Amino acid sequence: MAFTRPTGKHRRPSRAVRAGANAAGIATLAATGVMAGFAAPALAATDDAPRVEDTGLTQAIVIGDDTADRVGEQAEIQRSSADETAARLQAEAAAKKQAAEVKQKADEAQRKLDAERKEQERAAREQERxxxxxxxxxxDGSYVxxxxxxxxxxxxxxxxxxxxxxxxxxxxxxxxGAGTIVEAGWGGAYGNNVVIQHSDGTYTQYGHLSSIDVSVGQTVTPGQQIGLSGATGNVTGPHLHFEARTGPAYGSDIDPVEYLRSHGVNV
Structure with a gap:
């Protein structure tokens, strides 16, 4: 079955240019059931209502200009809706892709920052160690x-x-060096003195101090001030008496110059 339009003097030439589009629209509407929406009585009420012509080979439906226009408009609406849907889906896909790229870049930047922070912390720990x-x-700046x-x-x-x-x-x-204070106070002939136990099991002693800035049990770091030099105890003048020991008490002394040099101190 095919759709045609009436011939002769009743056909308006100005609509001939839309014949192909209307035919395509009719085919589309026929496939989707749109043609079913045109009730037979309504079509019959118009002068240019569809008529069935028997061609001998194929049965054809002839429709008027108004009906053809309405069919073409509906087909155009369907095509426009399909185009809008395709455009919307394409825009959504592009937005999702852009969001994924932004997230990937943000994740990479965060991983870089985390790696840099960890490296800084590691370097700080190493420096502190x-x-x-x-x-x-x-x-400082003294001599033996x-x-x-x-x-x-x-x-x-x-x-x-x-x-x-x-x-x-x-x-x-x-x-x-770093260590723990095991003695801080009067030491007889040593006057005011401080004894420090170090992590390697050795001890150092500082005598004849004019004042003491630490107390027993306190931990100290290399270069930390523990007191001020003076002339307390058995002395002939102000100076610092320094000992290196294997134990905390008098009589366990070792060569302090060699001790300091073994730890990288130039004496």
């Missing part, structure tokens, strides 16, 4: 004025159990 394991001189094991009647043992660093009273005295 090195600092805590470092050793320094007990007095009396050597280890020097002989003199000034010492009860007959020899010097440590070394003396030249220092005026009130000079800052530093812990040579």
């Amino acid at each position: 090195k600092r805590l394991n470092a050793y320094v001189a007990p007095i 004025s009396t050597a280890y094991k020097a002989s003199s009647g000034l010492w009860s043992s007959g020899s010097h159990t440590g070394i003396d660093f030249h220092a005026e009273s009130g000079t800052s005295v530093h812990a040579v």
Whole structure:
């Protein structure tokens, strides 16, 4: 079955240009059931209502100009709706793709920031570890004025159990390394003194201090001030008496110069 329009003087030439579109619209509407929407009585009421012509080969329905226009308009609406749907789906897909790319870039930036932060924390920990394991001189810019094991009647043992660093009273005295204070107070011939236990099991002692800035049980770091130099105890003048020991008490002394040099301190 095919759809045609009436021929002869009743056909308006101005609509001939839309014949192909109307035919396509009719085919579309026929396939979707739109033609069923035109009731037979309504079509019959118009002069140009569809008529069935028997061609002998194929039965054809002839429709008027108004009906053809309405069919074409509905077909155009359907095509426009399909185009709008396709455009909307394409826009949604593009938006999803853009959002995924933005999220991927944000995730990569965050991973980079996290990696940089972890590296900074690791470097800071390493720097702190090195600092805590470092050793320094007990007095900045000083020198040894009396050597280890020097002989003199000034010492009860007959020899010097440590070394003396030249220092005026009130000079800052530093812990040579990280450790814990095990003695802080009067030490007899040593005057005001401080003894520190270090992580390697050795001890250092600081004598003749004019004042003490730490207390027993306190932890200290390399270079931290523990007191001020002075002339307390058995002395002939202000200086710092420094000892390195294997134990906390007198008599366990070792060579303090070698001790400091073994820890990287140039004496």
